[in-house]
Amino acid sequence: MKALRRLWVYPAALAVLVVIAFPLYGVVLTSIQREQDIRSRDVNFIPRYIELGHYQAVLDPGHIVPIREAMMNSFTVSVLTAVIAVALALPATYALYRLPLPGRSYILAGLVSIYLLPTILFVLPLYVRAAQFGLLDTFTGLVIPYVAFILPFMVWILGAFLKAIPVQIEEAAMIDGANRLQILVRVVLPLMKPGIGAGLLMGFILAWIEFLTPLLFTRELRILTVTLGLYRSTYEIEIGQLAAAAVLTALPLIVLTVVFQRAISQVITTGAER
Amino acid sequence: MKGRRDAPARIAPAARPRRGRVRPETWLAVAFIAPTILIVCGVYLYPAVATLLYSFSELEVASLRIDRFVGLEHFRGAVASEEFKAVVLRTLYFGLMVVVLTTVPAFLIALLLKERFRGRNFLRVIVLLPWALPPVVSGVLWSQMFHADFGFINGLIRTAGGEGNIIWLGDPVLALHAVIIAEVWRWIPFATLFILAGLQTIPPETYEAASVDGANAWQKFRYLTVPLMWPILLPVTIFMFVWAMKAFDTIFVLTQGGPRMGTTTLNYLVYRQSFQEFSFGQAAATAYILSLLTLLVIAVLAFLRWRARIRSGEVAS
Structure with missing residues (x-):
């Protein structure tokens, strides 16, 4: 009886699956169909063949929108951003949650309120300064705003992990005669490994998806990031190629999400327990 | 910190400097937070203030410098x-x-x-x-x-x-x-x-x-x-x-x-x-x-x- 009553979950799960996955399925489907079939009014929902020509075309070195170079640029910028953001946020978080920091609550409140305000409020003068300092179209000019836009969130993530480590462990080490630096390197850092991993992961993802910054701060193809490249593709290439470029843009993040599903779910819901 | 080994180590953020002396831990905290504060000031605080100034001004299109103040004209x-x-x-x-x-x-x-x-x-x-x-x-x-x-x-x-x-x-x-x-x-x-x-x-x-x-x-x-x-x-x-x-x-x-x-x-x-x-x-x-x-x-x-x-x-x- 009880098993029977729970049968509702399967139709419900199927409905959720179809609604959420349908657009994703659609774009993958488009990317493996020939252009004349895509442009047909008789929309096929089930592929009769698989044609990888669009992927070949967009990955070709001479392609009008260099997606391959763009992916490499984005990879460089995202790794740099993740590493720098974690390296900055880690000591900041420790100072905020474990050290006698004057004005601590004001700093925390400031970081939260920054996150609530629209990015566009900060972008205009940044653009003006970047232009004056010659930072447009440079990796530095991208990584600085990326890191800055991610930093408040990073402190929030690392803070959640740090708060989960009992203070008593550090106190015990201190009683054993360890100084603060020793405690940091030998006790806190090893315990923070999962937090650092989560921070790097989130930093990479958030940098990879960034769009407004490259849109405003870069113009040259040399420094094209993958999201901007995809946007450029919307008016320069065929629909099938656009779909293939979209799949390629999303692919690294889809892989990361599937592999680290639990960690990501845990991190983005930090704070839901209270 | 002298002679206080047996007392519980002060790790809690509530600790305050006593008798006007800044404890070394506080200096460490300030050093740890400083880069973040600098970035926040440069990328959020300064732009927020500059945007506020812009909102009361007319900017020169070519140089993007403030040309003249127009008061509340944009808001009005x-x-x-x-x-x-x-x-x-x-x-x-x-x-x-x-x-x-x-x-x-x-x-x-x-x-x-x-x-x-x-x-x-x-x-x-x-x-x-x-x-x-x-x-x-x-x-x-x-x-x-x-x-x-x-x-x-x-x-x-x-x-x-x-x-x-x-x-x-x-x-x-x-x-x-x-x-x-x-x-x-x-x-x-x-x-x-x-x-x-x-x-x-x-x-x-x-x-x-x-x-x-x-x-x-x-x-x-x-x-x-x-x-x-x-x-x-x-x-x-x-x-x-x-x-x-x-x-x-x-x-x-x-x-x-x-x-x-x-x-x-x-x-x-x-x-x-x-x-x-x-x-x-x-x-x-x-x-x-x-x-x-x-x-x-x-x-x-x-x-x-x-x-x-x-x-x-x-x-x-």
Whole structure:
């Protein structure tokens, strides 16, 4: 009886699956169909063949929108951003949650309120300064705003992990005669490994998806990031190629999400327990 | 610190310097936080102040330097303009729709994912995926869904026997709702997981006790789940509203704010005024109006949460 009553979950799960996955399925489907079939009014929902020509075309070195170079640029910028953001946020978080920091609550409140305000409020003068300092179209000019836009969130993530480590462990080490630096390197850092991993992961993802910054701060193809490249593709290439470029843009993040599903779910819901 | 080895080590942030001496730990804390504070000042505080100055000024287009101060002219012009009023109302409508259309389905999906069933982990991954996609990708994806001639949505309508000739992105009202759907799809993962995490903190004993008392499924949902979930739902609505106010990439890719400004929200208007019309002063004023509007709505939601907490406190005591 009880098993029977729970049968509702399967139709419900199927409905959720179809609604959420349908657009994703659609774009993958488009990317493996020939252009004349895509442009047909008789929309096929089930592929009769698989044609990888669009992927070949967009990955070709001479392609009008260099997606391959763009992916490499984005990879460089995202790794740099993740590493720098974690390296900055880690000591900041420790100072905020474990050290006698004057004005601590004001700093925390400031970081939260920054996150609530629209990015566009900060972008205009940044653009003006970047232009004056010659930072447009440079990796530095991208990584600085990326890191800055991610930093408040990073402190929030690392803070959640740090708060989960009992203070008593550090106190015990201190009683054993360890100084603060020793405690940091030998006790806190090893315990923070999962937090650092989560921070790097989130930093990479958030940098990879960034769009407004490259849109405003870069113009040259040399420094094209993958999201901007995809946007450029919307008016320069065929629909099938656009779909293939979209799949390629999303692919690294889809892989990361599937592999680290639990960690990501845990991190983005930090704070839901209270 | 001298001679205090036996006392519990002072790690708690509550520690204050005594007798006017700054403890070395405080210096360490300041050194640790300094880079972050510097970046925050450079990338948030300075721009926020500069934007405020811009909003009272006219900027020279070529050099982007402040040319002259015009006082409240930009704000007055905005408030007097019918077009601007329409943008504000559209932005609020957009925010409200994103909040409601995300939170309600997310609650239902979270209730589903709380159950144990075969394939639950697979479904969790699928539900998370839209969050991990770059918003530009979801823009491209939904532009293909909504395409008038060979889009999948019109295709479905045709398969179901309809005409399927709806020009989704060509009509201001339809296009606005297309953007809303794309945004909702993107935020359902976060809202679902956030609500699910909240649902899992309700101890199962609560439900068992209710079952013993003879409560049916609906009563348990209405009198247990919903009241216990209020404290979770309010932060979710705040997050959703904040993100809806920040929505840009999806609008940019799907409709560029058109047709006939039908999908221009305040955030998009700032972009248009600054980087397309090059009136940075006006754009700065719009950015401040958007920020104040966002903070105002957050304040109202926070007030509602506070009142709910007081009320549940009264029930408890």
